[in-house]
Amino acid sequence: MTEVIKINETPIPPxxxxxxxxxxxxxxxxxxxLIIDRAIAPIECSPEEVEKAKKEYLTQNRLTDPKQVQAWLQYNHxxxxxxxxxxxxxxxxxxxxxxxxxVKVESYFLQRKRDLDQVVYSLLRTKDHSIATELYFRLQNQEASFEELAxxxxxxxxxxTRGIIGPVPVTTPHEKVSEMLLKSEVGQLWPPVRIGEWSIIVRLEKLxxxxxxxxxxxxxxxELFSKWLEEEVKKQIKIEPLDTETSEVA
Known part of the structure; x- marks a missing residue:
């Protein structure tokens, strides 16, 4: 049976x-x-897996009550x-x-580990470099806490947040800040560094x-699946005008 979508009884032409x-x-x-459909077509599911699939789907979508399930079915037609x-x-x-x-995820993890590592760090920034320098020496001499000065x-x-940032992936901050954090020992305080209009002071708190x-x-x-999928879409999909005369003859 061919289905037609209607809005206010007006059909949408295919x-x-x-x-x-x-x-x-x-x-x-x-x-x-459509690419996914073609890729998973050869995969078979046992009757037990079919039941498991249905239960998992209902659980993941928080459809635990039969009335909820029926309402969800109606809403989605x-x-x-x-x-x-x-x-x-x-x-x-x-x-x-x-x-x-x-089977590929372990090696991929090693490639991505640097991006997945997280840091907690303290940050203080000001547009006045002389103030940044003064604050750095106060911190170095333990005359005040980072939290207080930030x-x-x-x-x-x-x-x-009293200067505290994180946990965040180590690649999230500005590139210069990331480089500083990657080179840091926990507790290491960096002298003021200029980034654009800012002078910043950074200290690694936790890796x-x-x-x-x-x-x-x-x-x-x-992630690996998503990369594959985007490549397959570029390789496989073409959108071309339909030759109506050829279509009718065929």
Whole structure:
């Protein structure tokens, strides 16, 4: 049975769908999903996996009550069979990711570890370099705490946190700040450095080394999958005008 989308009883012609997808910037996502469908098509699910897929989908979407499930189906214009297809598809995609990139994640983690490491650091910045120099010597001589001086003199948002920033990935700060933090020992205080209009003082408070735990493993597998998917979209997808005469003859 062919389905037609209607708005106020006015049907949307199928030939207009691609135009609408482009206009609403939904076409790239549709193309990705089509590539995924082709990739996961060979994957089989046992009856036990089918039941597991449905339960996982309902749990992940917090659909624990039959009334909630029915309302969700109605809102999304789905029947039970279509829901099962969606749940199974998501489960098959998870299997595809694990089977394809699970064995590669350890080496990829080593490549990405520097970006995944996190830091907590203290930051004080001012546009007056002479004040920055004076504050640095006060800190070096332990005449005041970093927290106290940052709250009083820092001209950035870090003044509200008494100079403390993080934990954040070590690559999140400005490139010069990241370089300083990567070279630092915990507690190391850096003399004022100019970055643009600012003079900044930085001290590393804590280095949190990334671990390949399960959340990180899943994050990296998804990164590898996303890179593959974007490459496949570029390679495989073409959008061309339909030759209506050829189509009719065929």
């Amino acid at each position: 030939e207009k769908l691609v135009s609408h997808l482009k206009t609403y910037q939904m076409l790239p996502q549709l193309l990705r999903e 789905l029947n039970q069979e279509e829901f099962e297809k969606i749940a199974i598809r998501k489960y098959k995609l998870k299997k595809f990711k694990q089977e394809t990139w699970g 709250q009083k003199y820092s001209e950035g948002a870090e003044a509200e 949190i080394s990334a671990q390949l735990d399960e959340p990180t493993r899943q994050k990296l597998i998804h």
